[in-house]
């Protein structure tokens with residue numbers, strides 16, 4: 001595996017509102033690779049304190065997958081208590097919304113991995129520095145906030161956001177961090193969701209944030225490695241091994257050029273396939 005990949009797959013990261021006990025109760029069993037208990041935009045100001053208590057209770061239980069908390073943003077009246085609660089409760093990672101300043105992230109000196117949300121124009125421009133901060137595990141796109149801030153119009157192909165999406169991938173990958181794509185709002189539109197997952201994977205994202213149980217399997221499939229893809233990777237590696245044994249450093253396999261980087265990529269695919277099967 002290259003340094004740009006996570007040791008375990010993060011194909012789907014399921015947001016769960018911190019003030020919805022039924023959803024929290026269901027979350028561990030829904031097949032998502034990680035769960036994000038949300039204290040930010042999914043929770044109204046008057047429910048923040050209750051939601052924080054509910055999330056604290058939930059974190060005391062057993063979680064079969066990594067569980068993160070999205071705390072309220074830096075400078076809000078809730079940020080400090082959210083963070084203290086999540087850290088004390090032993091969360092696996094903190095999701096920090098609307099990150100714009102690498103120095104502010106650095107100053108937190110967190111003892112758990114931080115997932116920085118890039119969802120403002122300034123955040124996009126600062127993404128390379130934010131991704132470079134030690135302790136930042138990955139960048140998550142917040143496309144709703146970003147579209148609002150940029151005054152873009154809805155577009156099924158996300159053309160107005162493509163520059164920002166690629167900037168996030170580029171920044172994360174440059175520093176060996178994990179880029180995670182934004183949520184897809186229409187939970188009834190399975191076709192649109194699948195299209196957006198495929199686009200995100202093509203752009204280089206490692207996984208997708210999702211908001212509904214019905215989106216988990218689609219994200220896992222789109223960002224996972226199928227049995228067929230694993231078999232293709234095995235065949236490529238076999239051809240490469242044979243080529244190297246003959247002292248070759250470039251060979252045609254099924255009519256297409258392969259070099260060391262293709263073998264590395266095939267190995268990475270197999271590692272991901274095996275890791276997903278272990279889950």
Ligand SMILES: CC(C)(COP(=O)(O)OP(=O)(O)OC[C@H]1O[C@@H](n2cnc3c(N)ncnc32)[C@H](O)[C@@H]1OP(=O)(O)O)[C@@H](O)C(=O)NCCC(=O)NCCSC(=O)C[C@H](O)C(=O)O
Nearest residue numbers: 015016017022023026027041042142143144145211212213
């Ligand atoms: C989107 C929803 C509001 C839809 O809710 P609803 O219509 O009630 O869903 P269903 O009736 O279809 O639910 C069926 C059952 O599934 C459970 N459920 C629903 N959503 C979740 C979930 N996210 N996690 C776990 N379980 C869930 C329901 O409890 C039902 O269970 P049962 O009672 O047994 O039938 C809703 O899905 C929802 O609230 N989703 C999460 C929204 C959220 O977290 N938003 C904040 C993060 S996204 C964001 O902020 C964007 C970003 O910052 C940006 O800028 O882009």
Ligand SMILES: [Mg+2]
Nearest residue numbers: 119142144145
């Ligand atoms: Mg947002």
